[in-house]
Amino acid sequence: GAGVSQSPSNKVTEKGKDVELRCDPISGHTALYWYRQSLGQGLEFLIYFQGNSAPDKSGLPSDRFSAERTGGSVSTLTIQRTQQEDSAVYLCASRRNEGANYEQYFGPGTRLTVT
Amino acid sequence: AQRVTQPEKLLSVFKGAPVELKCNYSYSGSPELFWYVQYSRQRLQLLLRHISRESIKGFTADLNKGETSFHLKKPFAQEEDSAMYYCALSGRASGTYKYIFGTGTRLKVLA
Numbered sequence: 159g160a161g162v163s164q165s166p167s168n169k170v171t172e173k174g175k176d177v178e179l180r181c182d183p184i185s186g187h188t189a190l191y192w193y194r195q196s197l198g199q200g201l202e203f204l205i206y207f208q209g210n211s212a213p214d215k216s217g218l219p220s221d222r223f224s225a226e227r228t229g230g231s232v233s234t235l236t237i238q239r240t241q242q243e244d245s246a247v248y249l250c251a252s253r254r255n256e257g258a259n260y261e262q263y264f265g266p267g268t269r270l271t272v273t
Numbered sequence: 274a275q276r277v278t279q280p281e282k283l284l285s286v287f288k289g290a291p292v293e294l295k296c297n298y299s300y301s302g303s304p305e306l307f308w309y310v311q312y313s314r315q316r317l318q319l320l321l322r323h324i325s326r327e328s329i330k331g332f333t334a335d336l337n338k339g340e341t342s343f344h345l346k347k348p349f350a351q352e353e354d355s356a357m358y359y360c361a362l363s364g365r366a367s368g369t370y371k372y373i374f375g376t377g378t379r380l381k382v383l384a
Contacts, residue, residue, distance in 0.1 A: 189370075191372065193374075199376075200359065200374065200375070200376035200377040201317075201359065201374045201376075201377070203372075203373075203374070206372070208370070213369055213370070214369055214370075214371070249317065251317075253372075256370040256372075257370075258304065258305040258363040258364050258365065258370070259305055259322075259324055259363070260363075261307060261319040261322060262309075262319070262361075262372065263318075264316045264317040264318065265316065266316050267316070
């Protein structure tokens with residue numbers, strides 16, 4: 159079946175502009191996660207959803223970052239007034255549910271470059 | 274605090290040598306432990322999980338609750354094992370489900 163997809167795959171934007179990143183999880187997966195991966199760095203947790211609710215948004219770095227999920231499926235991560243330090247690969251992952259035993263399935267990522 | 278520690282950012286070994294990627298965790302309950310791998314230009318994917326007690330691509334990982342470790346081992350490294358490896362734990366703490374990744378270890382297998 160189809161895996162996790164993300165769009166766009168690449169995004170170049172000017173500093174100060176807003177961007178929206180999209181994630182389509184595996185059908186039926188109720189848990190969805192957003193991460194950021196800077197060059198040569200590890201994974202930085204941003205937020206996770208169970209259904210349409212976000213029980214943990216502790217990783218969002220500032221109030222310029224927000225995310226929503228509708229219909230228990232697609233999620234969008236919005237970055238307002240982008241800064242150069244926002245440049246990174248943004249990864250999305252989904253899980254069958256938030257229970258401990260389930261693995262995460264990752265998307266290919268969106269590479270964001272802020273000029 | 275819940276935490277996953279991978280002390281080595283980079284590990285270089287020669288082909289055919291044993292490899293051990295270290296992972297230590299701090300967690301108040303009984304978490305599930307996972308190893309993920311990211312090969313060059315591929316997406317991050319599950320390598321193995323503790324609960325399955327499996328060996329994947331020659332890799333194994335033993336959960337040591339006394340030492341709170343989940344080290345990844347392979348007796349004979351191959352060049353195709355070169356990748357970024359992440360240790361992760363999943364569990365529930367303070368009423369919230371947590372999924373925590375370590376900072377990753379880049380493995381380079383030299384010819």
